[in-house]
Amino acid sequence: MNTPRGARRTDTTLSDGRQLIYYDPADTPVRVPLEDTRGLPAPKPQVELRTDPLTGDVITYATHRNTRTYLPPADQCPLCATKPGNPTEIPDHDYNVAVFENRFPSFAGPGRAEVVCFTSDHNKSFTDLSQGEARLVVEAWADRSAELRARLDVEYVFPFENRGREIGVTLSHPHGQIYAYPFLPPRINNLLARAREHQEVAGSNLFADVLAAERKEGTRIIAENENWTAFVPEAARWPVEVHLYPHRQLAGIADLSTTERDDFAQLYLDVLRRFDGLYGDRLPYIAAWHEAPVRVDRELGYLHLELLSIRRAADKIKYLAGSESGMGAFISDTRPEDVAETLRKVGS
Template sequence: MTIRGARRTDTKLSDGRDLIYYDPADAAVRVPLEDTRGLPAPKPQVDLRIDPLTGDTITYATHRNTRTYLPPADQCPLCASKPGNPTEIPDHDYNVAVFENRFPSFAGPGRAEVVCFTSDHDQSFTNLSQGQARLVVETWADRTAELSARPDVEHVFPFENRGREIGVTLSHPHGQIYAYPFLPPRMRTLLDRAREHQTVAGSNLFADILATERRQGTRVIAENSTWTAFVPEAARWPVEVHLYPHRQVADISELSGPERDDFTQLYLDVLRRLDGLYGDPLPYIAAWHQAPVRVDRELGYLHLEVLSIRRAADKIKYLAGSESGMGAFISDTRPEDVAETLRKVGS
């Protein structure tokens, strides 16, 4: 199947889970190899409960406690299969691959997927070529559109965790997509603020934030014709960068071809600046903020938030008493100083 900017090939793993390959649009038609592992059908144990104090949905996925944890490189389940080492991806090579998580956080209502950015175990998103990173963007767009069409999904959240300090359990370059069967707390908070702003100011909160950052310029790191990257005025994390398109769109699937090109260029630039901050790969979380699938969609504004808990070359920001107990963040770094440093890193 050919989608915009990519060729998609659907197949199944031996336990019935979906596996999807994404190749360049001009690539040869892929004939997927069979998964010979003979895995039993997955039986995830997922329980959703509402916290009566906050209204937040808490997910209990006890089967995940047995998931694969930091295996040696020659036993990585996200690498392409080799003789004697069958993996989650039966083919001997791939560009981008997506499969249902074997240890999902959501099952039944909702869905959890793994997105492998490349078959090269020793790569990172930072060092992907422009074309390979652009293929990942096409993958995110296609998965967002398909998952958003499911009746049991309320919000689609693509993200990447990088670095052991963040809690990564597989070192292969990959991300995940959570298709939540509910609206997550962070999104509920943002939309509440956006609704208040719309009532008072008559305009979109996110668009106004972007306009302010571009006008002031003191926290802008880099920009191109359709995207701007900046450190937010009230950043919570020691290193935090937001990437906004100049045009309000609800999700990745609504981006035009040129906007996807420009995002890829700017994101790779930002990631390289982050890795240059302390002279080694920065642990980070990259979190896509997309509009909800159904409710308040007009209030949303697609953007990507990249954050790191490293507050100095040899120090980590831990969420201690104030942050964990009261949700009141106290930062060791000033947003304007972080922005200036990141601008210099790329100069």
């Protein structure tokens, strides 16, 4: 078991044997976990991996997920703290950050799927967290990433958050997930191939050079601090897309220094609040951490977070049409420089 740098970790198990971990501020009293009284049967996930012979992509079939909980009313939320009449995945009256094995996992056997609850407050969003609360989530991400990377059945660790029904969220409680893939996802394979080509030609890291070019050019930068820069990428695919890069090349979240974790929490909250200020309500988004692979080509990776929204106007959604879905060729209605300027003005 890891010892998080800036948090107190408490491990326990749910009634069906799944792991549950609480993360509390380091200066809080020791947590005594309460028992999960639900008496759940042992999970029996049905997961099958197949490789597409045309592309080499691995496709996961997880048929048990078709019965997972779907948009329950707030008083029946399985991610809230347990209350009389509503025993939940977190068998305690309150919590700060909680991580548990997904009851309906996308991966099982090889790989692992976890749920990360950012707060016990059902009505909050990550945007509403204080910097200290956001910082505690970073500690949980770092701790879980390090532990999952050590598993022999894991090739890639992917912490992420989906927010908003438009994205496909099935539980409205503020939470994210961590997928520990037993293979390299297609996007990472593509990025690594480009990074390998760049390394051979330029002799330098592709991601570091992209960051340096954005910081030098300047027009697409949204915000920055001593250790991080947030910018709209030059060839953004999505209507609203911002990447957050640390100023030094790192493999994973666990490699961030204390100051870098502090600065990330500050900048990330800043960017999320700009997102919500764009149209005056909560913008649906996907927040996707990109770490280096666990074993292969680690030197080519560069830790960063990609934040994107499918909303192209206050009342319009960017749906993947024929070109995007059929050919993977994106056609955008928004220009990166214009999006960057708008997001800068939102925060001014």
